[in-house]
Amino acid sequence: MNSITLSARTAGSSSRGARTALPGDLAVWIFIFAELLVFAVLFLAYALARRSHIDLFNSEQALLDRQGGLINTLVLISSSYAVACAGAAIRANRVRACMLWLCGAWALGAVFLTLKAMEFSHDAAIGMQLSRNLFDMFYLSLTFFHFMHVLMAMVIVSVVIHNTWLGRYSAASHVGVETASSYWHMVDLVWIILFVLVYVLH
Template sequence: MKATTPASPPRRSPPGDLAIWVFICAELLAFGVFFVAYAFARVGHVELFNESQLLLDRFSGALNTLVLITSSYFVVRAVAAIRKGEATLCTRWLLAAIGMGSLFLVIKVTEYGHKLEQGLDLGYNLFFMFYWTMTVFHFMHVILGMVILAAVALKAHRGGYSAQEHTGVETGASYWHMVDLVWIILFPLIYVIR
């Protein structure tokens, strides 16, 4: 019988520093309140929300989803690399993830520019109040996530992590995945379902 190699053994606590998970839970709660508030605010303004949603660039929203998902996968590869003690490879995957994060920001800023040119700002109507509040809030989290990944990449490049000790890499990775997870809900909510 062919022997199978088990994945890493089960662990009691999630990957990374426990403090980041407390932070992640707080962030998820904040985003959750936004999502649910948006959905229930829509109940009394269905036509307004549906018409306003058509003014968004759905394709750029989807493209950004693909970009963030891919960056999250790159971070998975970075964690796998450092668990094998390959710090250089880990750094490269993290830089690739940061590159995808930068692409996300460029696409989003371009979209923001178009919306502002059309006069669709925060005060335009209730839908755009939610659009700007939620997406800018998320935008700030992407920037913070990129700063964290950059700090982790720098430390990895300097040999600060090893196969035995890489909590920092897992901590940064967990935060970045949270940023991805939130956008995966945000995209269909704001851009698609009606």
């Protein structure tokens, strides 16, 4: 009786462990948490600088393309939905659907980068540059840093799309898809915070 009880408890513990395990590769999650910590420090520095120079930050924020920022936010949210659908598809062993959803996420990432590059061009045309003032330094540094993270996410997804095409993922083995999805969601989350903090908050 005791052995049966012990086995049941062990099985229950294993089931709970499986349910609470992070999706994807653990090493990537360590990297994700490190990246989130870096962004948190940068956001805190921005908030403190804004508190000390609120008039400057408000006047400079008025120059930003909020509509473009909102569109980019919707684009990234849509891309996160796409990678979530890719994960659901591969867990159902629908490999082709998974690849199509990943391609959709990649395309939306490309749209984001294109729109952001156009915004950077507009910013330069109106005289925004790192050395102009404190707001410009934070705005350009934060958004370009995030821009590079979107580019990295697209590289990761490109590799996963290639592996999916080669048939390396299935319902039984799809850590790569979950890893790419987790990183993509992190990039999306950071942009939402950045958009609210830099474009919206007054």
